[in-house]
Amino acid sequence: MNYFIVLYILGHILKFEGLFLLLPALVGLIYREYAGFSYLAMAGVCYLLGTLLNRKKPSSQNLYTREGFVTVALSWIVMSIFGALPFVLAGDIPSYVDALFETISGFTTTGSSILTDVEVLSRTSLFWRSFTHWVGGMGVFVFIMAVLPLMGGSTMNLMKAESPGPSVSKFVPRVKDTAKILYGIYIAITVCEIIILCVFGMPLFDSLTTSFGTVGTGGFGIKNSSIAAYSPAIQYTVTVFMILSGVNYTLYFCILSKRLKEAFKLEEVRWYLFIIFAAAFVIICNTRHMYPTLEETVRHSFFQVGSIITTTGYATTDFDLWPEMSKMILVILMFVGACAGSTGGGIKVSRVLIMFKTIRKELSLIIHPREVRRIRMDSHVIEHDTVRSVNVFIAIYFVLLLASSLLISVDGLDFTSNFTAVVSAINNIGPGLSLVGPTQNFSVFSAFSKLVLMFDMLAGRLEMFPMMVMLMPTTWKKR
């Protein structure tokens, strides 16, 4: 373990967080809120601490896979620890554990809140809450790689640990250029949404925070009733942008580089859209009787399906009141999640595909015991290593799911609330069902359970391995 390089990179992270914190400070200035000062102060503290940490370049610049994973995991933790402080300083969230929960929920784009009434928060804090979604959505390291020349090829180890999906592929030879393209697309989608929302009559502040939450697939609303407070046109817009944000960014890159044929052939994206339409169709049939018009049923169904599968977590209706079948479909969608290489969470459509293909392969092996068959995606053979890592991922995923459910059951809540709270945390969704449903919040949990859920959120956002590696004692040994 090369601690120096880890600390050095943590320094960069803190510096960037300092810069990010200036934005809410600016918002505080515009709305003349005192909360702005606490953000300004934290920005200064973060920047100073960051400068202190990377005052000297470490002599050994080696960043192996181990350091990469630990650096990413630690950075997200450190970022959350410092990002939570202004909430407390500004007096918006008095308890530090609650503030930390809110911040981790923000950075991991979960969107679960412990606040019973968000509308009393200062504008400054509301902005920071939503902005953490935007930062966490594409990832801080991707951002840093786009603007800072870090060390050569080993930066791939950082990207590997942070980007969602079973295998990381670069669009262009250089990590730096790839990161720039990713953020370019990301910013473009965000700006589009902000403009369209404004056109449909949403106030600028609301459209900014809503867009951060949508494109980062986060889900913090600034109204107690989430998106239900806005007009149908806005709800449709948010639906479309949620679904667009859950698409593998490779699609956009293919379109940008004019390889349309390739773009429309992406197996994962096709399945993703198929699942959305199929799920929405069933739910429309199932909930038709609950809403006065067909239009409203269609709108709510698509919104909820889009919100859950992309792991955003906005709501326009209380789906906890839906029939059991519709609720079950939503829970399954929670597991599936968005596409790899998007900002969404969950197991990811591509992993689910590989999982089903593996099942088919194993079954076919019973019929033809000596058959040699390779798993394919987009007509490329998937390497055994990738298949193995998908299997291990799913194994860890369920172990963590059950273990966390057990741990938080000490609070004595009902099964549905417990289980969906953990599912929602691991998959970075936001709301669950029953006591943690869309109109409820996570304030019912004890501090201990909140810590467990925080770990789940981070593990889910960083795709299990970085957080799990931290639990291995050998990781911390000097070689």
Next chain:
Amino acid sequence: MDIIIVGCGKVGYTLVEQLSSEEHNIVVIDENPNKLQYLTEKLDVICIVGNGINHETLLDAGIETADLLIAVTGDDEKNLLCCVVAKKTGHCHTIARVRNPIYNDEIEFLKKEFGLAMIINPEQTAANEISRIFQFPTAIRVDSFAKGHFELLHFKIAAGSPLIGLKLFNLHSAFHTNVLVCIVMRGDEVIIPNGNFEFNENDIVSIASQRHHAIEFFRKIGIMKTRVENAILAGGGKISYYLARALLQSGTRVTIIDIDRARCEHLASILPDATIICGDATDQDLLMQEGLDHVDGFAALTGLDEENILLSLYTNKVSNAKTVTKINRITFNSVINELNLGSVIYPRIITADYILKYVRSTNNPKDSNVETLYKLAGGKAEALEFIIKADSPITGTPLQDLHFRKNTLICCIYRNGKVILPSGQSVIKKDDSVLVVISGYRISDILETLED
């Protein structure tokens, strides 16, 4: 520049490493996924598993927009075919590695007919370098510039040399020489010396000079050795063949030792003037029998780096011969530098330098052109020769009035067949060849040596 490299062996890897560190966008094609896996973990490049001749694979790699394709698989024919397919598919320049001696005399023909920008033959290049060292064994390395009109000669200061303790500004008055000290390697450190620099034992000093001035200088400091008259080459591979051919042409007697009977027979048939010994080059008796203790030159060119190192160490122990050690694979530079191996030749690095030169010269063809490039001191410094093609801020002004960047030295100006060792009053003119030594930064245009 967008560059596609086909084949990721030793040379391929070195190239990817060098070119990627010079901010080029690299796509690597190889058929071995394990090799590529290793590469993606270490370097910032895209890897594609596939056959470089395959049209689809090349399209995947972006051949349509690539600027350059370098084919360095182990197979000559594959390299050539790959370049031809690439040329027909895209508009890129192509470089192929062709090293089979059978094609050696047809290189120019192949290059023209297949429209290649360059054909590289690492074995031939390495052999040329060894032959230069054998011509001038005082130096541990000889880099030639301006088509051989002036050279950068590297030599080690041995114990008891009159140079030890001497300050650089006293060098001229002490020896009345016409050489310029360009760069000094001391351990891992690279120094572009100024007048107050003091020579130490074990420094590796590089001087720019014409051959006859260098001979005079080496005589004066008492380390002049005459050229190698007879040489033993251990190992009968391609380098040995090319080297033997060059040495025989200049009248040197050559003995080649190889263990493979068939290879020996073949060498005997294509090198009638050489003595071919079929035997184990690591057999001490055999080496002595062939007169290792009386020989002038010894080159360890077997396929095993470790064996080559041992052979050279042994030779240096039992004889006064000039030794050359070929190291192909291993990269323990810091250890190798401490061993008494004589001159060390890295064919893969020589090849990479060659291609780098090409890449840099296509990078900036406007007012100056990289004609030759050598990496010095394990890549910490570079010696570049520029042809000045047009008037620019660097021409027409005395050197003392130009503001050069730190660690820059104009070593030599070659004008109309005359070599000028520059002083403050010297002026660079159009059509000059200029040798520049730099350390700590990279350039592809001579103007970049000036401060902004």
